[in-house]
Amino acid sequence: MTATLSPATTAVLSLSGVSKRFGxxxxxxxxxxxxxxxxxxxxxxxxxxxxxxxxxxIAGVYTPDEGAxxxxxxxxxxxxxxxxxxxxxATVFQDLALCDNLDVVANLFLGRELYTGRALDxxxxxxxxxxxxxxxSAKIPSVRIPVASLSGGQRQTVAxxxxxxxxxxxxxxxxxxxxxGVAQTAEVLNLxxxxxxxxxxxxxxxxxxxxVMAVADRVNVLRLGRxxxxxxxxxxxxxxxxxxITGATTNAVSQRAARRESQEEQS
Amino acid sequence: MSASTPTPEAQxxxxxxxxxxxxxxxxxxxxxxxxxxxxRVFLSRLRSGDLGSLPVVVGLIVIWGAFQMQNSAFLSSRNxxxxxxxxxxxxxxxxxxxxxxxxxxIDLSVGSISGLSAAILAVGFVGHxxxxxxxxxxxxxxxxxxxxxxxxxYTRFGVPSFVITxxxxxxxxxxxxxxxxQEGSINIPFDSGxxxxxxxxxxxxxxxxxxxxAAVAVYAATRLRSNQRRAAAGLSTTPVVTLAxxxxxxxxxxxxxxxxxxxxxxxxxxxxxxxxxxxxxxxxIRRTRWGRSxxxxxxxxxxxxxxxxxxxxxYVSVFVFCSSLAALGGLLAAGRLAAANQSSxxxxxxxxxxxxxxxxxxxxxxxxxxxxSALLGxxxxxxxxxxxSLVNLGSPxxxxxxxxxxxxxxxxxxxxxxxxxSHGRA
Ligand SMILES: Nc1ncnc2c1ncn2[C@@H]1O[C@H](COP(=O)(O)OP(=O)(O)OP(=O)(O)O)[C@@H](O)[C@H]1O
Ligand SMILES: [Mg+2]
Numbered sequence: 161m162t163a164t165l166s167p168a169t170t171a172v173l174s175l176s177g178v179s180k181r182f183g184x185x186x187x188x189x190x191x192x193x194x195x196x197x198x199x200x201x202x203x204x205x206x207x208x209x210x211x212x213x214x215x216x217x218i219a220g221v222y223t224p225d226e227g228a229x230x231x232x233x234x235x236x237x238x239x240x241x242x243x244x245x246x247x248x249x250a251t252v253f254q255d256l257a258l259c260d261n262l263d264v265v266a267n268l269f270l271g272r273e274l275y276t277g278r279a280l281d282x283x284x285x286x287x288x289x290x291x292x293x294x295x296x297s298a299k300i301p302s303v304r305i306p307v308a309s310l311s312g313g314q315r316q317t318v319a320x321x322x323x324x325x326x327x328x329x330x331x332x333x334x335x336x337x338x339x340x341g342v343a344q345t346a347e348v349l350n351l352x353x354x355x356x357x358x359x360x361x362x363x364x365x366x367x368x369x370x371x372v373m374a375v376a377d378r379v380n381v382l383r384l385g386r387x388x389x390x391x392x393x394x395x396x397x398x399x400x401x402x403x404x405i406t407g408a409t410t411n412a413v414s415q416r417a418a419r420r421e422s423q424e425e426q427s
Numbered sequence: 428m429s430a431s432t433p434t435p436e437a438q439x440x441x442x443x444x445x446x447x448x449x450x451x452x453x454x455x456x457x458x459x460x461x462x463x464x465x466x467r468v469f470l471s472r473l474r475s476g477d478l479g480s481l482p483v484v485v486g487l488i489v490i491w492g493a494f495q496m497q498n499s500a501f502l503s504s505r506n507x508x509x510x511x512x513x514x515x516x517x518x519x520x521x522x523x524x525x526x527x528x529x530x531x532x533i534d535l536s537v538g539s540i541s542g543l544s545a546a547i548l549a550v551g552f553v554g555h556x557x558x559x560x561x562x563x564x565x566x567x568x569x570x571x572x573x574x575x576x577x578x579x580x581y582t583r584f585g586v587p588s589f590v591i592t593x594x595x596x597x598x599x600x601x602x603x604x605x606x607x608x609q610e611g612s613i614n615i616p617f618d619s620g621x622x623x624x625x626x627x628x629x630x631x632x633x634x635x636x637x638x639x640x641a642a643v644a645v646y647a648a649t650r651l652r653s654n655q656r657r658a659a660a661g662l663s664t665t666p667v668v669t670l671a672x673x674x675x676x677x678x679x680x681x682x683x684x685x686x687x688x689x690x691x692x693x694x695x696x697x698x699x700x701x702x703x704x705x706x707x708x709x710x711x712i713r714r715t716r717w718g719r720s721x722x723x724x725x726x727x728x729x730x731x732x733x734x735x736x737x738x739x740x741x742y743v744s745v746f747v748f749c750s751s752l753a754a755l756g757g758l759l760a761a762g763r764l765a766a767a768n769q770s771s772x773x774x775x776x777x778x779x780x781x782x783x784x785x786x787x788x789x790x791x792x793x794x795x796x797x798x799x800s801a802l803l804g805x806x807x808x809x810x811x812x813x814x815x816s817l818v819n820l821g822s823p824x825x826x827x828x829x830x831x832x833x834x835x836x837x838x839x840x841x842x843x844x845x846x847x848x849s850h851g852r853a
Contacts (some may be wrong), residue, residue, distance in 0.1 A: 194813035221733060257733045261726035263718075270723055271734035278712040283653065287660040290449040301453035302570035308847070 178227030523752030531793020541757025542772025570754025578743030625762025725794030
């Protein structure tokens with residue numbers, strides 16, 4: 161794998177004009193969003209801003225009402241989670257989406273089990289599970305226990321490990337550190353950096369400004385379902401971002417335009 | 428004993444971790460080697476509510492003991508052969524119920540489907556002079572079509588499965604009566620293959636033992652091979668002694684009943700077919716992607732969908748399997764009765780099949796259970812019915828006791844679910 165530290169010219173994933181309604185609620189309106197290979201884009205916004213909805217739309221859980229998506233420079237439409245996975249989009253959902261009754265191995269390989277002959281290849285899957293979990297420095301005592309018996313952080317680690325199977329190009333992490341302790345959060349942030357070094361595009365949702373400032377290259381702010389600015393982390397402060405999140409900026413539009421320009425110069 | 432099998436002492440020094448199999452390196456893991464360790468793990472699983480088949484096995488032993496004390500003919504070879512014959516048809520239907528329960532759904536119409544299938548077979552084979560294979564195929568195919576319709580109704584319109592299948596219960600009962608026509612009862616000739624198969628086909632003594640030995644050999648070979656592969660992959664292995672103990676236990680578990688059955692007519696083809704179906708479906712549920720998908724959907728549909736599983740296809744396929752197995756069960760019942768009539772698949776067939784799956788230990792809440800619960804559950808139900816008739820008690824007691832046992836099974840299911848939740852084994 162070649163490590164591309166600076167964003168490539170074409171985005172690996174790009175959305176334009178995406179809208180999504182839930183009945184009377186306009187959850188997303190005219191969202192533009194892109195992520196490049198080897199780039200970490202943070203997606204921030206208040207509760208209910210539409211971050212998870214955007215992630216689920218990209219992941220094929222929801223189909224957008226309007227808007228277009230390109231993946232690897234080609235127009236793409238995902239109408240199911242399976243299609244998103246085939247494209248190379250891996251997602252850690254906010255609610256983790258694990259099957260409590262299945263063990264760690266089964267959860268990790270759910271939907272892409274390995275076979276030997278006519279039966280599932282439990283041995284290779286278990287071996288791979290350990291490799292993945294070790295790679296994340298996971299502290300999981302056994303991979304043969306139901307995930308229901310894991311702690312919140314261990315469950316989150318399993319969900320994150322899941323997203324690394326099958327060589328994805330884009331990884332979306334919806335509040336991956338929400339339930340994690342200090343050490344575990346640091347591990348996940350390390351992981352995010354490793355993913356970037358490996359040339360993956362990473363979309364990270366977090367409410368924790370210091371985490372965002374620590375790992376993200378760009379910050380994309382959503383507010384009430386609309387774009388509310390894209391910030392280059394090296395040229396902004398968390399105060400500015402917080403202002404965009406809460407809508408306290410007096411002159412959001414002009415500032416946004418200014419920042420877009422500076423960001424384009426950069427890239 | 429392979430070198431890769433760790434002993435508990437090996438965990439003490441810190442640098443020993445590297446030598447441990449990949450899955451035993453966490454120091455919090457409680458060592459569970461040897462007989463003592465096995466018992467400890469077993470007991471802690473029980474305490475946490477992970478009961479598996481234990482309640483039904485205990486229940487079966489209690490029931491058999493009680494009836495044997497009342498009437499020593501109960502555990503006679505002759506009566507046990509009868510028991511296997513009585514169990515096969517409804518057990519096959521219960522196997523389908525296990526599948527839908529694993530999804531967290533239900534099929535209330537299996538009785539009607541089995542009756543309809545019997546009617547189709549009788550009318551086709553006897554009435555229209557179709558060949559037997561054609562009649563069987565038509566009957567099972569009609570079951571499959573019904574299942575496909577259920578699956579489509581469920582996945583397209585989201586109607587709860589118990590309502591769809593309740594409608595099916597009524598509708599296909601009506602269709603069964605219609606197919607049977609005016610007289611309402613059709614006898615199937617005694618010299619037909621189906622009746623011979625269901626009433627008078629038994630494995631020879633030697634053949635039955637060959638099947639037993641083959642089953643144990645396959646078990647031992649797969650376990651040894653899995654051990655080899657695990658060792659090669661740097662994972663923990665089961666000690667050869669443990670494997671040998673298990674293989675011998677399995678041998679006894681199979682050979683003793685076969686010996687007892689062989690003293691009378693022996694192992695019937697029909698019962699063997701049922702057990703073979705159970706074994707095949709057990710494999711399919713545990714060791715194939717489809718089975719894994721079924722369990723995943725039963726555990727968390729949305730997670731399964733997000734994992735890229737084609738949830739709709741799995742639902743439809745499970746309903747198809749369930750209805751097809753119900754149709755097959757109907758054929759076995761018709762063969763045993765040598766007739767199809769208006770009460771084929773009626774009475775308690777439906778409820779017994781559903782109760783068997785639940786009594787056998789398949790959870791009503793989805794995602795938990797094994798194919799073997801169909802076998803264990805139907806043995807419990809038929810033992811009750813068979814034993815009561817031996818002590819000259821009839822339907823009233825049978826219904827009440829079976830109802831009580833079902834209630835007990837559901838209570839155990841609910842309690843163990845709660846206990847699992849509090850012990851983190853949901
Ligand atoms: N399935 C749904 N049905 C109806 N409304 C929904 C659904 N999912 C989300 N919404 C609505 O869409 C809006 C955005 O929700 P979303 O989950 O995307 O917020 P979020 O930015 O992820 O918030 P949080 O930080 O709390 O996770 C909310 O107003 C929510 O009520
Ligand atoms: Mg969210």
